[in-house]
Amino acid sequence: MRIEVILGSTRPGRLGDRVCRFVIGKAALVNGAEFTVLDLADHPMPFFDEPLAPLANHDRRPSAPVRAWLEAMAAADAYVFLTPEYNHAPPAALKNALDFLATEAAGKPATIVSYSTTAHGGALAGQHLRLSLSKAGMLPLPRSLPLAHAHRLFDPTGELVERSDWAPRVAEFVPASLRDLVEHARALKTLEEATTSGM
């Protein structure tokens, strides 16, 4: 199984790097899947500029960064979306990237990891994102644990450093939700193969 961990913040000095290092560290404990980071900062796309919605456009000519993003999404079996909360929503760069999708991610499961420096943990951004992922045909899984005060939870290397009651829940929840994602990806792939082979 190939899983893309999508880093939704593109700003310099982002807290998202710590969250991403933590998630990738926990992903190493999950068997049977290869997790790679898909950093939107490496895919500087224009604001959505196509004359038609991707699903309705049969003559798309995406620019190289958009094509690279679409190909990476198409090659994956599942996704982990790391989203901060900007004004109660995911960052514009992440929403913009999703707007370019046609069917590349359709039918594949996704886990949302939201975070913020406040007590909300990006919960509203996570809910926003859930709707957009569904509209793009993905299957966002129900498990979610917004990472509140994420700047205090992790050090720059992604180690969990806060020693509150809440830290052990984060330490357990993240690998469990990654395992859940891989199990769903496997089951959905089996289902798809059975459907295409006409079983």
Ligand SMILES: Cc1cc2nc3c(=O)[nH]c(=O)nc-3n(C[C@H](O)[C@H](O)[C@H](O)COP(=O)(O)O)c2cc1C
């Ligand atoms: C433009 C902007 C809007 C923000 N809006 C919210 C918000 O609505 N809710 C929240 O909990 N934190 C908000 N924050 C604080 C973020 O949680 C914090 O900056 C976090 O570090 C963002 O993640 P990043 O550093 O990976 O980009 C906002 C930050 C920025 C830059």
